Amino acid sequence: MLKDITLGQYFPGNSLIHRLDPRTKILCIILYITVIFCVKNFWGYGVLAAFTAICIISSKIPFGYVIKGVKPILIFVIFTALFNLFLTNGRVLWSWGFLKITYEGVRLAAFMVLRLFFLVLGTSLLTLTTSPIALTDGIEKLLSPFKKIGVPAHELAMMMTIALRFVPTLLEETEKIIKAQTARGADFESGNIINRAKAMIPILIPLFVSAFRRADDLAVAMECRCYRGGENRTRLKELKMTTADIWGWLFVTVLAVLVFTSNILL
Amino acid sequence: MKNTDTVIEIKDLEFSYEDSDANKTDAVLKGINLCVKKGEFLAVLGHNGSGKSTLAKHLNAILVPKNGTVLVDGIDTADENSLYDIRQKVGMVFQNPDNQLVATIVEEDVAFAPENLGVEPSEIRKRVDYALDAVNMTEYKEHSSGMLSGGQKQRIAVAGVLAMKPEVVVMDESTAMLDPVGRREIMDTVKKLNRQEKMTVVMITHFMEEAAQADRVVVMDKGEIVMEGTPKEIFCQVEALKKIGLDVPQTTELLYSLKKSGFKLATDLLTVEECAKEIETVFSKIGGALCD
Numbered sequence: 001m002l003k004d005i006t007l008g009q010y011f012p013g014n015s016l017i018h019r020l021d022p023r024t025k026i027l028c029i030i031l032y033i034t035v036i037f038c039v040k041n042f043w044g045y046g047v048l049a050a051f052t053a054i055c056i057i058s059s060k061i062p063f064g065y066v067i068k069g070v071k072p073i074l075i076f077v078i079f080t081a082l083f084n085l086f087l088t089n090g091r092v093l094w095s096w097g098f099l100k101i102t103y104e105g106v107r108l109a110a111f112m113v114l115r116l117f118f119l120v121l122g123t124s125l126l127t128l129t130t131s132p133i134a135l136t137d138g139i140e141k142l143l144s145p146f147k148k149i150g151v152p153a154h155e156l157a158m159m160m161t162i163a164l165r166f167v168p169t170l171l172e173e174t175e176k177i178i179k180a181q182t183a184r185g186a187d188f189e190s191g192n193i194i195n196r197a198k199a200m201i202p203i204l205i206p207l208f209v210s211a212f213r214r215a216d217d218l219a220v221a222m223e224c225r226c227y228r229g230g231e232n233r234t235r236l237k238e239l240k241m242t243t244a245d246i247w248g249w250l251f252v253t254v255l256a257v258l259v260f261t262s263n264i265l266l
Numbered sequence: 267m268k269n270t271d272t273v274i275e276i277k278d279l280e281f282s283y284e285d286s287d288a289n290k291t292d293a294v295l296k297g298i299n300l301c302v303k304k305g306e307f308l309a310v311l312g313h314n315g316s317g318k319s320t321l322a323k324h325l326n327a328i329l330v331p332k333n334g335t336v337l338v339d340g341i342d343t344a345d346e347n348s349l350y351d352i353r354q355k356v357g358m359v360f361q362n363p364d365n366q367l368v369a370t371i372v373e374e375d376v377a378f379a380p381e382n383l384g385v386e387p388s389e390i391r392k393r394v395d396y397a398l399d400a401v402n403m404t405e406y407k408e409h410s411s412g413m414l415s416g417g418q419k420q421r422i423a424v425a426g427v428l429a430m431k432p433e434v435v436v437m438d439e440s441t442a443m444l445d446p447v448g449r450r451e452i453m454d455t456v457k458k459l460n461r462q463e464k465m466t467v468v469m470i471t472h473f474m475e476e477a478a479q480a481d482r483v484v485v486m487d488k489g490e491i492v493m494e495g496t497p498k499e500i501f502c503q504v505e506a507l508k509k510i511g512l513d514v515p516q517t518t519e520l521l522y523s524l525k526k527s528g529f530k531l532a533t534d535l536l537t538v539e540e541c542a543k544e545i546e547t548v549f550s551k552i553g554g555a556l557c558d
Contacts, residue, residue, distance in 0.1 A: 233384060237374075
Protein backbone atom coordinates (compact mmCIF):
# COMPACT_ATOMS: atom_id res chain seq x y z
CA MET A 1 0.00 0.00 0.00
CA LEU A 2 2.91 2.33 0.66
CA LYS A 3 4.30 1.58 -2.77
CA ASP A 4 1.23 3.21 -4.33
CA ILE A 5 2.61 6.65 -3.59
CA THR A 6 3.31 8.15 -7.00
CA LEU A 7 4.40 11.53 -5.70
CA GLY A 8 8.10 11.93 -6.40
CA GLN A 9 8.36 8.89 -8.65
CA TYR A 10 9.65 9.03 -12.21
CA PHE A 11 7.66 7.42 -15.00
CA PRO A 12 10.18 6.77 -17.82
CA GLY A 13 9.08 7.83 -21.28
CA ASN A 14 9.99 9.87 -24.32
CA SER A 15 7.04 12.22 -24.77
CA LEU A 16 7.19 15.91 -25.54
CA ILE A 17 6.80 16.74 -21.85
CA HIS A 18 9.56 14.29 -20.92
CA ARG A 19 11.94 15.96 -23.36
CA LEU A 20 11.40 19.52 -22.13
CA ASP A 21 14.35 21.07 -20.34
CA PRO A 22 13.95 20.61 -16.58
CA ARG A 23 14.55 24.32 -16.02
CA THR A 24 11.60 25.10 -18.27
CA LYS A 25 9.46 22.61 -16.40
CA ILE A 26 10.42 23.92 -12.96
CA LEU A 27 9.79 27.56 -13.87
CA CYS A 28 6.55 26.62 -15.64
CA ILE A 29 5.38 24.77 -12.54
CA ILE A 30 6.12 27.82 -10.39
CA LEU A 31 4.05 29.94 -12.76
CA TYR A 32 1.34 27.25 -12.81
CA ILE A 33 1.15 27.23 -9.01
CA THR A 34 0.96 31.01 -8.93
CA VAL A 35 -1.89 30.83 -11.43
CA ILE A 36 -3.70 28.20 -9.30
CA PHE A 37 -3.74 30.56 -6.34
CA CYS A 38 -4.85 33.51 -8.40
CA VAL A 39 -7.90 31.91 -10.00
CA LYS A 40 -11.04 33.64 -8.75
CA ASN A 41 -13.87 31.93 -10.64
CA PHE A 42 -14.90 28.62 -12.13
CA TRP A 43 -14.08 29.74 -15.70
CA GLY A 44 -10.47 30.00 -14.57
CA TYR A 45 -10.60 26.47 -13.22
CA GLY A 46 -12.06 25.30 -16.51
CA VAL A 47 -9.09 26.73 -18.37
CA LEU A 48 -6.75 25.22 -15.78
CA ALA A 49 -8.41 21.80 -16.11
CA ALA A 50 -8.14 21.90 -19.90
CA PHE A 51 -4.48 22.92 -19.67
CA THR A 52 -3.67 20.18 -17.14
CA ALA A 53 -5.53 17.57 -19.21
CA ILE A 54 -3.58 18.54 -22.35
CA CYS A 55 -0.32 18.23 -20.41
CA ILE A 56 -1.22 14.80 -19.00
CA ILE A 57 -2.34 13.50 -22.39
CA SER A 58 0.79 14.71 -24.16
CA SER A 59 2.95 13.14 -21.42
CA LYS A 60 1.53 9.71 -22.42
CA ILE A 61 1.26 8.67 -18.78
CA PRO A 62 -1.93 6.74 -17.93
CA PHE A 63 -4.46 9.19 -16.47
CA GLY A 64 -5.22 6.91 -13.52
CA TYR A 65 -1.55 6.76 -12.61
CA VAL A 66 -1.33 10.54 -12.30
CA ILE A 67 -4.58 10.69 -10.29
CA LYS A 68 -3.16 8.16 -7.84
CA GLY A 69 -0.76 10.88 -6.70
CA VAL A 70 -3.74 12.66 -5.08
CA LYS A 71 -4.60 9.67 -2.86
CA PRO A 72 -2.09 10.27 -0.07
CA ILE A 73 -3.38 13.80 0.55
CA LEU A 74 -7.06 12.86 0.28
CA ILE A 75 -7.69 13.13 4.04
CA PHE A 76 -6.03 16.51 4.06
CA VAL A 77 -8.26 17.64 1.17
CA ILE A 78 -11.42 16.38 2.93
CA PHE A 79 -10.54 18.17 6.17
CA THR A 80 -9.79 21.42 4.38
CA ALA A 81 -13.09 21.14 2.52
CA LEU A 82 -15.09 20.45 5.70
CA PHE A 83 -13.49 23.32 7.62
CA ASN A 84 -14.19 25.74 4.82
CA LEU A 85 -17.69 24.40 4.35
CA PHE A 86 -18.84 24.82 7.95
CA LEU A 87 -16.73 27.66 9.29
CA THR A 88 -17.21 30.37 6.67
CA ASN A 89 -19.60 33.21 7.42
CA GLY A 90 -22.02 34.54 4.84
CA ARG A 91 -25.42 33.83 3.30
CA VAL A 92 -26.79 30.79 5.13
CA LEU A 93 -28.04 28.02 2.84
CA TRP A 94 -28.67 25.29 5.42
CA SER A 95 -28.30 25.03 9.16
CA TRP A 96 -28.79 22.43 11.85
CA GLY A 97 -27.92 23.25 15.44
CA PHE A 98 -24.54 24.92 15.51
CA LEU A 99 -23.70 23.64 12.01
CA LYS A 100 -24.38 25.92 9.10
CA ILE A 101 -23.45 25.88 5.46
CA THR A 102 -23.10 29.18 3.67
CA TYR A 103 -22.96 30.03 0.00
CA GLU A 104 -19.47 31.47 0.51
CA GLY A 105 -18.47 28.33 2.39
CA VAL A 106 -19.48 26.03 -0.46
CA ARG A 107 -17.63 28.22 -2.94
CA LEU A 108 -14.50 28.40 -0.80
CA ALA A 109 -14.52 24.67 -0.09
CA ALA A 110 -14.84 23.86 -3.79
CA PHE A 111 -12.01 26.29 -4.59
CA MET A 112 -9.77 24.77 -1.92
CA VAL A 113 -10.36 21.24 -3.15
CA LEU A 114 -9.73 22.25 -6.76
CA ARG A 115 -6.59 24.16 -5.81
CA LEU A 116 -5.07 21.25 -3.87
CA PHE A 117 -6.11 18.84 -6.61
CA PHE A 118 -4.44 20.84 -9.37
CA LEU A 119 -1.43 21.53 -7.18
CA VAL A 120 -0.76 17.84 -6.68
CA LEU A 121 -1.54 16.97 -10.30
CA GLY A 122 0.85 19.61 -11.59
CA THR A 123 3.71 18.77 -9.27
CA SER A 124 3.35 15.02 -9.69
CA LEU A 125 3.34 15.54 -13.46
CA LEU A 126 6.67 17.34 -13.02
CA THR A 127 8.25 14.53 -11.02
CA LEU A 128 6.67 11.82 -13.19
CA THR A 129 8.07 13.24 -16.42
CA THR A 130 11.43 14.42 -15.14
CA SER A 131 14.07 11.99 -13.97
CA PRO A 132 15.28 12.95 -10.49
CA ILE A 133 18.75 13.64 -11.85
CA ALA A 134 17.38 15.97 -14.53
CA LEU A 135 15.22 17.63 -11.90
CA THR A 136 18.12 18.23 -9.54
CA ASP A 137 20.31 19.32 -12.46
CA GLY A 138 17.66 21.87 -13.28
CA ILE A 139 17.44 23.10 -9.69
CA GLU A 140 21.23 23.24 -9.45
CA LYS A 141 21.46 25.29 -12.65
CA LEU A 142 18.64 27.60 -11.57
CA LEU A 143 20.25 28.13 -8.16
CA SER A 144 23.82 28.49 -9.41
CA PRO A 145 23.61 32.30 -9.78
CA PHE A 146 22.97 32.38 -6.02
CA LYS A 147 26.15 30.42 -5.22
CA LYS A 148 27.97 33.74 -4.81
CA ILE A 149 25.80 34.64 -1.83
CA GLY A 150 26.44 31.26 -0.25
CA VAL A 151 23.59 29.06 -1.50
CA PRO A 152 25.01 25.49 -1.62
CA ALA A 153 23.40 24.69 -4.98
CA HIS A 154 25.24 21.46 -5.74
CA GLU A 155 24.87 20.07 -2.22
CA LEU A 156 21.13 20.77 -2.18
CA ALA A 157 20.72 19.09 -5.55
CA MET A 158 22.72 16.04 -4.47
CA MET A 159 20.69 15.72 -1.27
CA MET A 160 17.50 15.75 -3.27
CA THR A 161 18.78 13.15 -5.71
CA ILE A 162 19.66 10.80 -2.89
CA ALA A 163 16.43 11.44 -1.00
CA LEU A 164 14.38 10.60 -4.09
CA ARG A 165 16.53 7.57 -4.85
CA PHE A 166 15.86 6.17 -1.36
CA VAL A 167 12.10 6.81 -1.22
CA PRO A 168 11.15 3.39 -2.65
CA THR A 169 13.94 1.60 -0.76
CA LEU A 170 12.85 2.98 2.60
CA LEU A 171 9.17 2.39 1.86
CA GLU A 172 9.92 -1.24 1.13
CA GLU A 173 11.92 -1.40 4.33
CA THR A 174 9.06 0.13 6.34
CA GLU A 175 6.68 -2.51 5.05
CA LYS A 176 9.12 -5.24 5.98
CA ILE A 177 9.50 -3.86 9.51
CA ILE A 178 5.73 -3.55 9.93
CA LYS A 179 5.34 -7.18 8.91
CA ALA A 180 8.17 -8.27 11.18
CA GLN A 181 6.71 -6.42 14.17
CA THR A 182 3.21 -7.72 13.43
CA ALA A 183 4.61 -11.24 13.38
CA ARG A 184 5.99 -10.57 16.85
CA GLY A 185 2.56 -9.55 18.06
CA ALA A 186 2.69 -5.78 17.67
CA ASP A 187 -0.72 -4.18 17.31
CA PHE A 188 -1.03 -1.11 15.10
CA GLU A 189 -4.78 -1.02 14.60
CA SER A 190 -6.45 -0.80 18.02
CA GLY A 191 -6.42 1.76 20.81
CA ASN A 192 -6.71 5.52 20.82
CA ILE A 193 -4.48 7.91 18.89
CA ILE A 194 -1.83 8.06 21.62
CA ASN A 195 -1.54 4.27 21.78
CA ARG A 196 -1.33 4.06 18.03
CA ALA A 197 1.37 6.71 17.94
CA LYS A 198 3.27 4.75 20.56
CA ALA A 199 2.93 1.63 18.43
CA MET A 200 4.82 3.44 15.69
CA ILE A 201 8.00 3.60 17.79
CA PRO A 202 9.04 -0.03 17.12
CA ILE A 203 8.74 0.78 13.42
CA LEU A 204 10.55 4.09 13.45
CA ILE A 205 13.58 3.06 15.50
CA PRO A 206 14.69 0.16 13.27
CA LEU A 207 13.92 2.31 10.24
CA PHE A 208 16.18 5.10 11.49
CA VAL A 209 18.97 2.71 12.42
CA SER A 210 18.84 1.14 9.00
CA ALA A 211 18.66 4.52 7.26
CA PHE A 212 21.83 5.62 9.04
CA ARG A 213 23.57 2.39 8.07
CA ARG A 214 22.49 2.86 4.46
CA ALA A 215 23.73 6.46 4.52
CA ASP A 216 27.09 5.27 5.76
CA ASP A 217 27.36 2.59 3.06
CA LEU A 218 26.30 5.03 0.37
CA ALA A 219 28.86 7.61 1.51
CA VAL A 220 31.66 5.05 1.22
CA ALA A 221 30.37 3.87 -2.17
CA MET A 222 30.24 7.48 -3.41
CA GLU A 223 33.78 8.15 -2.21
CA CYS A 224 34.93 5.01 -3.98
CA ARG A 225 33.52 6.44 -7.16
CA CYS A 226 35.62 9.57 -6.71
CA TYR A 227 32.86 11.90 -5.52
CA ARG A 228 34.33 15.19 -4.28
CA GLY A 229 31.56 17.74 -4.41
CA GLY A 230 30.41 19.90 -7.30
CA GLU A 231 33.81 21.26 -8.38
CA ASN A 232 34.85 20.31 -11.92
CA ARG A 233 31.96 17.92 -12.26
CA THR A 234 30.70 17.21 -15.77
CA ARG A 235 27.36 15.76 -16.86
CA LEU A 236 26.31 12.87 -19.03
CA LYS A 237 23.43 14.94 -20.34
CA GLU A 238 24.14 18.66 -20.61
CA LEU A 239 21.01 20.75 -20.28
CA LYS A 240 20.04 22.68 -23.38
CA MET A 241 16.93 24.56 -24.37
CA THR A 242 15.24 23.55 -27.63
CA THR A 243 12.34 24.90 -29.66
CA ALA A 244 10.06 22.61 -27.65
CA ASP A 245 10.94 24.68 -24.57
CA ILE A 246 9.87 27.88 -26.33
CA TRP A 247 6.49 26.25 -27.12
CA GLY A 248 6.24 25.15 -23.49
CA TRP A 249 6.82 28.69 -22.31
CA LEU A 250 4.25 30.06 -24.75
CA PHE A 251 1.71 27.49 -23.63
CA VAL A 252 2.03 28.36 -19.94
CA THR A 253 2.01 32.07 -20.69
CA VAL A 254 -1.26 31.63 -22.63
CA LEU A 255 -2.70 29.84 -19.60
CA ALA A 256 -1.64 32.66 -17.28
CA VAL A 257 -3.04 35.33 -19.59
CA LEU A 258 -6.36 33.48 -19.99
CA VAL A 259 -6.78 33.02 -16.25
CA PHE A 260 -5.90 36.61 -15.41
CA THR A 261 -8.22 38.02 -18.06
CA SER A 262 -11.03 35.76 -16.82
CA ASN A 263 -10.39 37.15 -13.33
CA ILE A 264 -10.82 40.68 -14.59
CA LEU A 265 -13.62 40.20 -17.10
CA LEU A 266 -15.90 37.65 -15.44
CA MET B 267 62.13 -0.57 -9.22
CA LYS B 268 58.52 -0.99 -10.22
CA ASN B 269 57.40 -4.43 -11.19
CA THR B 270 55.18 -4.03 -14.26
CA ASP B 271 53.30 -7.27 -13.65
CA THR B 272 52.09 -6.19 -10.24
CA VAL B 273 49.11 -3.85 -9.83
CA ILE B 274 48.78 -3.93 -6.07
CA GLU B 275 51.60 -4.61 -3.69
CA ILE B 276 50.93 -5.01 0.01
CA LYS B 277 53.89 -5.10 2.42
CA ASP B 278 53.68 -5.94 6.13
CA LEU B 279 50.22 -4.37 6.36
CA GLU B 280 48.97 -3.97 9.92
CA PHE B 281 45.73 -2.38 10.93
CA SER B 282 43.49 -2.01 13.98
CA TYR B 283 40.30 -0.02 14.41
CA GLU B 284 40.51 2.94 16.81
CA ASP B 285 38.80 1.96 20.01
CA SER B 286 37.94 4.29 22.86
CA ASP B 287 39.30 1.71 25.29
CA ALA B 288 42.52 1.65 23.27
CA ASN B 289 42.68 -2.11 23.36
CA LYS B 290 45.67 -2.36 21.07
CA THR B 291 45.88 -6.13 21.13
CA ASP B 292 42.85 -6.37 18.84
CA ALA B 293 44.69 -5.98 15.56
CA VAL B 294 42.43 -6.74 12.60
CA LEU B 295 45.27 -7.22 10.15
CA LYS B 296 48.59 -8.60 11.37
CA GLY B 297 51.31 -8.26 8.78
CA ILE B 298 49.77 -9.01 5.41
CA ASN B 299 52.08 -9.52 2.43
CA LEU B 300 50.33 -9.89 -0.88
CA CYS B 301 50.82 -9.03 -4.55
CA VAL B 302 48.01 -8.76 -7.05
CA LYS B 303 49.23 -9.44 -10.57
CA LYS B 304 47.87 -7.72 -13.65
CA GLY B 305 44.99 -9.64 -15.25
CA GLU B 306 44.62 -12.26 -12.55
CA PHE B 307 41.47 -13.38 -10.79
CA LEU B 308 42.29 -13.51 -7.11
CA ALA B 309 39.88 -14.76 -4.48
CA VAL B 310 40.28 -13.82 -0.84
CA LEU B 311 38.58 -16.38 1.33
CA GLY B 312 37.81 -16.22 5.01
CA HIS B 313 34.94 -16.48 7.47
CA ASN B 314 33.39 -13.49 9.26
CA GLY B 315 35.89 -11.46 11.23
CA SER B 316 38.92 -12.84 9.41
CA GLY B 317 39.80 -9.32 8.27
CA LYS B 318 39.09 -9.88 4.59
CA SER B 319 36.79 -6.87 4.19
CA THR B 320 39.23 -4.68 6.11
CA LEU B 321 41.90 -5.80 3.68
CA ALA B 322 39.64 -4.90 0.77
CA LYS B 323 39.14 -1.38 2.15
CA HIS B 324 42.91 -0.89 2.07
CA LEU B 325 43.06 -1.54 -1.65
CA ASN B 326 41.56 1.82 -2.61
CA ALA B 327 42.52 3.95 0.36
CA ILE B 328 39.21 3.94 2.25
CA LEU B 329 41.42 2.77 5.09
CA VAL B 330 45.09 3.65 5.35
CA PRO B 331 47.60 1.21 6.91
CA LYS B 332 48.69 1.69 10.53
CA ASN B 333 51.97 0.02 9.66
CA GLY B 334 53.36 -1.20 6.37
CA THR B 335 52.51 0.01 2.89
CA VAL B 336 49.97 -0.59 0.16
CA LEU B 337 51.13 0.38 -3.32
CA VAL B 338 48.60 0.68 -6.15
CA ASP B 339 50.39 0.90 -9.48
CA GLY B 340 53.40 2.18 -7.57
CA ILE B 341 51.44 4.88 -5.69
CA ASP B 342 51.35 4.73 -1.89
CA THR B 343 47.76 4.77 -0.63
CA ALA B 344 48.87 6.89 2.34
CA ASP B 345 49.60 9.76 -0.08
CA GLU B 346 46.49 11.94 0.19
CA ASN B 347 47.28 13.91 -2.95
CA SER B 348 46.80 10.89 -5.18
CA LEU B 349 43.67 9.64 -3.39
CA TYR B 350 41.43 10.00 -6.44
CA ASP B 351 44.02 8.46 -8.78
CA ILE B 352 44.02 5.39 -6.57
CA ARG B 353 40.23 5.24 -6.35
CA GLN B 354 39.96 5.59 -10.12
CA LYS B 355 42.42 2.71 -10.59
CA VAL B 356 40.79 0.39 -8.05
CA GLY B 357 37.02 0.18 -8.37
CA MET B 358 35.04 -1.33 -5.52
CA VAL B 359 31.70 -3.11 -5.54
CA PHE B 360 30.07 -3.64 -2.14
CA GLN B 361 27.71 -6.08 -0.53
CA ASN B 362 24.33 -4.38 -0.48
CA PRO B 363 23.02 -3.61 -3.98
CA ASP B 364 20.54 -1.06 -2.60
CA ASN B 365 23.13 1.03 -0.80
CA GLN B 366 25.56 1.78 -3.59
CA LEU B 367 23.43 3.11 -6.40
CA VAL B 368 23.29 6.91 -6.31
CA ALA B 369 20.91 7.74 -9.13
CA THR B 370 17.47 6.38 -9.91
CA ILE B 371 18.01 5.76 -13.61
CA VAL B 372 20.44 3.02 -14.60
CA GLU B 373 22.54 4.95 -17.11
CA GLU B 374 22.69 8.04 -14.91
CA ASP B 375 24.01 5.93 -12.07
CA VAL B 376 26.68 4.38 -14.29
CA ALA B 377 27.67 7.91 -15.35
CA PHE B 378 28.16 9.04 -11.74
CA ALA B 379 31.86 8.18 -11.47
CA PRO B 380 33.01 9.65 -14.80
CA GLU B 381 30.96 12.78 -14.00
CA ASN B 382 32.90 13.10 -10.76
CA LEU B 383 36.16 12.67 -12.65
CA GLY B 384 35.24 15.55 -14.95
CA VAL B 385 35.17 13.49 -18.13
CA GLU B 386 33.78 15.13 -21.31
CA PRO B 387 30.03 14.39 -21.89
CA SER B 388 30.65 12.61 -25.21
CA GLU B 389 33.30 10.41 -23.59
CA ILE B 390 30.95 9.68 -20.64
CA ARG B 391 28.36 8.49 -23.15
CA LYS B 392 30.90 6.08 -24.68
CA ARG B 393 32.01 4.78 -21.31
CA VAL B 394 28.44 4.25 -20.09
CA ASP B 395 27.54 2.33 -23.25
CA TYR B 396 30.71 0.25 -22.98
CA ALA B 397 30.18 -0.51 -19.27
CA LEU B 398 26.52 -1.46 -19.68
CA ASP B 399 27.44 -3.69 -22.61
CA ALA B 400 30.19 -5.36 -20.58
CA VAL B 401 27.70 -6.37 -17.88
CA ASN B 402 24.97 -7.20 -20.40
CA MET B 403 22.53 -4.56 -19.15
CA THR B 404 22.28 -2.30 -22.22
CA GLU B 405 18.57 -2.97 -22.65
CA TYR B 406 17.88 -1.66 -19.14
CA LYS B 407 19.76 1.61 -19.52
CA GLU B 408 16.71 3.82 -19.16
CA HIS B 409 15.03 1.73 -16.49
CA SER B 410 14.59 2.80 -12.91
CA SER B 411 16.99 0.86 -10.69
CA GLY B 412 14.27 0.18 -8.11
CA MET B 413 12.52 -2.26 -10.46
CA LEU B 414 15.57 -4.46 -11.01
CA SER B 415 16.47 -7.71 -9.27
CA GLY B 416 19.36 -7.88 -6.82
CA GLY B 417 21.65 -9.48 -9.37
CA GLN B 418 20.80 -6.85 -11.96
CA LYS B 419 21.37 -4.03 -9.46
CA GLN B 420 24.73 -5.50 -8.60
CA ARG B 421 25.65 -5.70 -12.30
CA ILE B 422 24.79 -1.99 -12.54
CA ALA B 423 27.14 -1.38 -9.62
CA VAL B 424 29.86 -3.27 -11.51
CA ALA B 425 29.13 -1.17 -14.60
CA GLY B 426 29.33 1.99 -12.47
CA VAL B 427 32.84 0.96 -11.47
CA LEU B 428 33.87 -0.04 -15.01
CA ALA B 429 32.93 3.43 -16.26
CA MET B 430 35.91 4.78 -14.31
CA LYS B 431 38.20 2.63 -16.50
CA PRO B 432 39.81 1.01 -13.46
CA GLU B 433 42.72 -1.41 -13.54
CA VAL B 434 41.38 -3.56 -10.73
CA VAL B 435 37.81 -4.39 -9.73
CA VAL B 436 37.42 -5.39 -6.09
CA MET B 437 34.26 -7.30 -5.22
CA ASP B 438 33.76 -6.97 -1.48
CA GLU B 439 31.36 -9.85 -0.77
CA SER B 440 29.23 -8.58 -3.64
CA THR B 441 27.31 -11.81 -3.95
CA ALA B 442 26.57 -12.31 -0.25
CA MET B 443 23.09 -10.77 -0.35
CA LEU B 444 21.99 -12.29 -3.65
CA ASP B 445 19.90 -15.33 -4.45
CA PRO B 446 21.57 -18.22 -6.35
CA VAL B 447 20.46 -16.82 -9.71
CA GLY B 448 21.86 -13.38 -8.95
CA ARG B 449 25.06 -14.91 -7.64
CA ARG B 450 25.56 -16.83 -10.87
CA GLU B 451 24.88 -13.65 -12.91
CA ILE B 452 27.60 -11.81 -11.03
CA MET B 453 30.08 -14.67 -11.24
CA ASP B 454 29.51 -14.97 -15.00
CA THR B 455 29.93 -11.22 -15.42
CA VAL B 456 33.12 -11.15 -13.38
CA LYS B 457 34.61 -14.14 -15.18
CA LYS B 458 33.77 -12.60 -18.55
CA LEU B 459 35.44 -9.33 -17.53
CA ASN B 460 38.51 -11.20 -16.39
CA ARG B 461 38.79 -13.39 -19.49
CA GLN B 462 37.66 -11.02 -22.25
CA GLU B 463 38.57 -7.57 -20.96
CA LYS B 464 41.70 -8.77 -19.11
CA MET B 465 40.39 -7.00 -16.01
CA THR B 466 42.19 -7.74 -12.77
CA VAL B 467 39.62 -8.99 -10.26
CA VAL B 468 39.96 -9.34 -6.50
CA MET B 469 37.00 -11.21 -5.11
CA ILE B 470 36.40 -11.17 -1.39
CA THR B 471 34.04 -14.00 -0.54
CA HIS B 472 33.09 -16.74 1.84
CA PHE B 473 31.52 -18.93 -0.84
CA MET B 474 33.86 -21.79 -1.71
CA GLU B 475 32.23 -22.39 -5.09
CA GLU B 476 33.11 -18.83 -6.10
CA ALA B 477 36.68 -19.02 -4.88
CA ALA B 478 37.09 -22.31 -6.77
CA GLN B 479 36.66 -20.40 -10.04
CA ALA B 480 39.55 -18.02 -9.39
CA ASP B 481 43.13 -18.29 -10.67
CA ARG B 482 44.58 -17.95 -7.20
CA VAL B 483 43.10 -18.20 -3.72
CA VAL B 484 44.29 -16.54 -0.53
CA VAL B 485 42.81 -17.82 2.71
CA MET B 486 42.66 -15.46 5.67
CA ASP B 487 42.14 -16.24 9.31
CA LYS B 488 42.37 -13.90 12.29
CA GLY B 489 44.02 -11.14 10.29
CA GLU B 490 46.66 -13.28 8.69
CA ILE B 491 47.11 -15.05 5.39
CA VAL B 492 47.21 -18.74 6.26
CA MET B 493 47.15 -20.33 2.82
CA GLU B 494 47.87 -19.27 -0.71
CA GLY B 495 47.77 -21.15 -3.98
CA THR B 496 45.64 -22.32 -6.88
CA PRO B 497 42.11 -23.44 -5.96
CA LYS B 498 43.18 -27.09 -6.38
CA GLU B 499 46.13 -26.66 -4.05
CA ILE B 500 43.95 -24.97 -1.45
CA PHE B 501 40.89 -27.19 -1.49
CA CYS B 502 42.73 -30.49 -1.19
CA GLN B 503 43.76 -29.38 2.31
CA VAL B 504 40.34 -30.27 3.64
CA GLU B 505 41.41 -30.75 7.27
CA ALA B 506 43.30 -27.46 7.47
CA LEU B 507 40.34 -25.54 6.01
CA LYS B 508 37.88 -27.14 8.39
CA LYS B 509 40.12 -26.26 11.32
CA ILE B 510 39.71 -22.53 10.60
CA GLY B 511 35.96 -22.87 10.17
CA LEU B 512 35.74 -22.95 6.38
CA ASP B 513 34.02 -25.50 4.22
CA VAL B 514 35.31 -26.96 1.01
CA PRO B 515 33.32 -27.05 -2.26
CA GLN B 516 30.72 -29.83 -2.30
CA THR B 517 32.60 -31.72 -5.02
CA THR B 518 35.78 -31.80 -2.95
CA GLU B 519 33.78 -32.71 0.13
CA LEU B 520 32.27 -35.71 -1.66
CA LEU B 521 35.58 -36.92 -3.08
CA TYR B 522 37.23 -36.43 0.30
CA SER B 523 34.62 -38.51 2.13
CA LEU B 524 34.86 -41.23 -0.51
CA LYS B 525 38.64 -41.32 -0.14
CA LYS B 526 38.30 -41.48 3.62
CA SER B 527 36.06 -44.52 3.32
CA GLY B 528 38.74 -46.29 1.33
CA PHE B 529 38.23 -45.45 -2.32
CA LYS B 530 41.30 -44.51 -4.31
CA LEU B 531 40.54 -41.26 -6.12
CA ALA B 532 41.90 -37.76 -6.66
CA THR B 533 40.47 -35.05 -4.37
CA ASP B 534 41.68 -31.95 -6.21
CA LEU B 535 38.81 -31.78 -8.69
CA LEU B 536 36.56 -28.75 -8.49
CA THR B 537 33.94 -28.84 -11.24
CA VAL B 538 30.94 -31.14 -11.06
CA GLU B 539 31.85 -32.69 -14.45
CA GLU B 540 35.41 -33.54 -13.39
CA CYS B 541 34.15 -34.94 -10.15
CA ALA B 542 31.46 -37.08 -11.79
CA LYS B 543 33.96 -38.44 -14.30
CA GLU B 544 36.43 -39.38 -11.59
CA ILE B 545 33.78 -41.21 -9.58
CA GLU B 546 32.59 -42.96 -12.72
CA THR B 547 36.08 -44.22 -13.65
CA VAL B 548 36.87 -45.34 -10.13
CA PHE B 549 33.54 -47.12 -9.73
CA SER B 550 33.72 -48.80 -13.15
CA LYS B 551 37.09 -50.27 -12.16
CA ILE B 552 35.60 -51.87 -9.08
CA GLY B 553 32.14 -52.12 -10.66
CA GLY B 554 32.34 -55.88 -11.01
CA ALA B 555 32.75 -56.29 -7.28
CA LEU B 556 29.78 -54.04 -6.54
CA CYS B 557 27.47 -55.89 -8.91
CA ASP B 558 27.94 -59.23 -7.16
